[in-house]
Amino acid sequence: MSKTKLPGGNTTGAVLIGDVVHxxxxxxxxxxxxxxxxxEGAGFDAAPRALGFDDEGREMLTFLPGETIGERHPWPDWVWADSLLTQVGRWLRRVHDLTAGFTPPADERWFLGATKQPGQIIGHQDAAPYNAVVDGDRLVGFCDWDIAGPSTREWDLAFAILPWVPLASPRPGEPAADPRERARRFHLLLDAYGYEDDRHTFATVIPQRARRQAEAIRAMAAAGDPAARALLPIAALLDQSATDVDALPESFWSPGSWQLDR
Known part of the structure; x- marks a missing residue:
């Protein structure tokens, strides 16, 4: 039976044996x-299905067939397609709606150690382009659910917004995105999600989410986690992103702001 090391997987790694991910x-x-x-029981097919554990104690998951970013940089053009961005928004809304009623097992344990509270959803918490699987212009779903966990809808949305809009600051040597284009894509994603609350809340939530992620990476690196040490440049980028989002004008968060001054 064929065995293939899958690309990506900064923290856990994965191999494909036949058509099953281990x-x-x-x-x-x-x-x-x-x-x-x-x-799966709710009929949601845009996520891997859990198949239990193999003889070595590794988890087994169904493979989502399609294209992934892998180690490519810069990212492929499909990351910036409006059609995919709207699918990401709808995907997040579906997951959040379905998990709002999820009752975790009695021995509930998540990556971040939290427990689900009333009113919370279970977010993927890393629905970024590097975890997306696409087929042409269609979003197949997201892989790598390891850090999924309970949160508000806004908390999970905030991390997806950072790379997809993008509101993440550019890497050294990369050009900054046009501010009006970023505003347009921010509201396009939330429109696709069907977000009806005050969008100004993201002016606070996005920097908080970025800084919390940076803190988690640094804490894991300090504890000796080699994968986290490799992600320390990303922690610095997240801190810079939080500072840059703090500096956005209040008007950015209002629907239609991207049309101003045209």
Missing amino acids: KRARSWTPTVHALLQHL
Whole structure:
């Protein structure tokens, strides 16, 4: 049976054996499997299905067929297509709606150690382009659910907004995105999600989310995690992104702001 090392996987790594993904299991894996089984039971097919564990104790998941970014940089053009951005918004809304009613198992355990509270959803927490699987111009779904966990809708949306809009600051040597284009894509994603609350809340939530992620990376690196040490440049980029988002004008968060001064 064929065995292929899958690209990406900064923290866990994965191999494809036949048509099944095998990954190192962690203490939170059974809870994530319960979540994936909940989504499967609801008819949601844009996420891997949990298949249990192999003889080596690794988790087994169905493979989402399609194209991924892998190690490519710069990212492919499909990342910036409006059609894909709207699909990301709809995908997030579907996941959030379905997980709002999810009851975790009694021994609930998540990557970040939280427990689900009333009114919370279970977010993917890393629905970024590098975890997307696409087929042409169609979003197949997102892989790598390892850091999924309970949060508000806004908290999960905030991390997706950073790379997809993008509101993440450019890497050294990369050009900055046009401010009006970023505003347009920010509201396009939230329109696709069907977000009806005050969008000015993201002026606070996005910097908080970026800084919290940077803190988590640094804490793991300080504890000796080699994958986290490799991500330290990303932590610095997240801090810079938070500072840059703090500097956006209030008008940015109002629908139609991208049409101003045209």
